[in-house]
Amino acid sequence: MIKENKKKFYIFLLVINILGIFTYFQQQNVISIDRNDNIISQRLIIPSEDEISSNFVSTPLEKIVGNKDESFPNLESTPLQSIIGSDNRKKVSSTNIYPYTAVCKLIMTFPNGDTYSGSGAIIDGFHVLTAGHCLYYSSLGGWATSIMVIPAMDGFIRPFEYAWSRSLTISNIYKKNEGMNHDWGIITLDRNVGLYTGSFGIVSASRSDYIYHSPVKTAGYPGDKGYGEMYYASGKGKRLNIFEALIYQKVHLYDLDTYAGQSGSPVWKTHNNDPYIVSIHSASGKKDKFNIGTRIYPRLFEIIKDKLKEDSKNPPIDKADMDTNYDSVATFPASLCPRDPFEISFRVKNRGTKDSSLFKVDFYLSTDTIISTNDYLLGRVDMNIIWPFCDEEVKLTGFFPSNIPDGRYYIGWIIDSENEMIEYSESNNIFCIERQISVTNKPDLTTILSTISDFPTNITVGDPFEVSFDVINCGSKDSNPFSVDFYLSSLSNTTYSLGTVYMNSILALDQKEVKWTGQIPSSIPGGLYMLQWYIDSENQVDEISENNNYYSSLIRVEETNNSFLNNTSWIMI
Secondary structure (H helix, E strand, C coil), rough: CHHHHHHHHHHHHHHHHHHHHHHHHCCCEEEEEECCCCCCCCCCCEECCCCCCCCCCCCCEEEECEEEECCCCCCCCCCEECCCCCCCEEEEECCCCCCCEEEEEEEEEEEEEEEEEEEECCCCCCCCEEEEHHHHEEHHHHHHCCEEEEEECCCCEEECCEEEEEEEEEEEHHHHCCCHCCEEEEEEEECHHHHHCCCEEEEEECCCCHHCCCCCEEHHHCCCCCCCCCCEEEEECCCCHHHHHHHHHCCCEEEECCCCCCCCCEEEEEECCEEEEEEEEEEEHHHCCEEEEECCHHHHHHHHHHHHHHCCCCCCCCCCCEEEEEEHHCCCCCCEEECCCEEEEEEEECCCCCCCCCEEEEEEECCCCCCCCCCEEEEEEEEECCCCEEEEEEEEEEEEECCCCCCEEEEEEEECCCCCCEECCCCCCEEEEEEEEECCCCCCCEEEEHCCCCCCCCCCCCCCEEEEEEEECCCCCCCCEEEEEEEEECCCEEEEEEEEEEEECCCCCCCCEEEEECCCCCCCCCCEEEEEEEEECCCCCCCCCCCCCCCEEEEEEEECHHHHHHHHHHHHC
């Protein structure tokens, strides 16, 4: 009986070997797709082959709390890390170098309201290849409600800005049991960001082909490193014997170091200097002996090709997307008065994938943080075309208007204020600086220098002379009556009063002549003096500025020469 059972067992092994060899040679041809090969808003599921059981569990997603990634807490049986031996991961120092430009950080929101991060790779103008559990997770409520895709993210720098998911595609088999053999997903984007980042190709081969046990690379966004930092690793795929190849038909085993948050990272090989994805990182092996990805098996290869071809019939329409570059807002005074010179500037960025048109930016003052066309208009700036992912300075300069009442205001602006272009989003065109400034409406008296009369620069004591000029109220409010005092001040800071002129109220923006006529008192010794006057010398007017009321001019005072009258004898004949 035992011998008979052994005989049956050997026959079974022989059949398995024959089937494996047949399958191996049947699938030896390598299929590749050009990187430049070229939806509906509903989520799609693609029927596929029957699921094969697996002993592996999904790499945990990374929960985002503020700007920090935290490991998904509900996967108790999942190892938090997938480092094999020593950690050979290295930070990508320049994410703006291809192919790292096509590696994406994914920020997924699920029906339970939680947000998680993953990774993915751009495979044409508007598709991203990633893990299926980045798109669908039953314990989080099922389908992701939204996915933000950020290519080449480097910390908080987004060189290609972002795109949003337009539709999600996974295997129907994966949706049923969430197993590793079909843990793949395709994100259809709302814009052609891949035309700027470049894209990965994909390659499919037999499960026993050399591409799966030769050197490979991966890159993505591990949650144990800095937020938004991309890391890469190099390693080798695990060579499978014929029995392992039968068991692991749709997976790829490798010794690449990864971490939670790298689900969906591309695992690729380079051919003719072009990167081709051979599998999608999706899971951690037990006891950290190896990591695992869903292989681009032939059926999946065809599914991806068909999906890209079908979506090419209805590609996204590229648009501009104008927004404030939030780190560029200029400082401005804490208070402003009518006709004060001022400057406000910031940089406007095109976060879209199409050149902007010509557009306008309107600046406003508002009593609240809601900026609208009902607020006080400060001015308008005309802007030229801005290329995708570029920014330009917007600068408003001028004199503060006089029609704004006293009070505290917020400064803000509306980009594309006349709606001259179609954008991805119109909700990011309005910006408010949440710091108030004070606006004060007061009179402001000062001398109009061009109206000062030509008075002599040499004045003899006792001789009459005249000084006249116009005083203007530069403020937005009528002045009270005020006085103007005239002085002589010596170089030794001795001051002599010459007289006072009393003035009536001056209307806002109006002007009146001030005229003083008199003579230098005999008590003032000769010498060099400053002829001065001070407007509103008794501070009867509360002004915008008290620093422009003063004027002075150098003159020489000469004494009367009467000495010859005292030293000469006069005789009457």
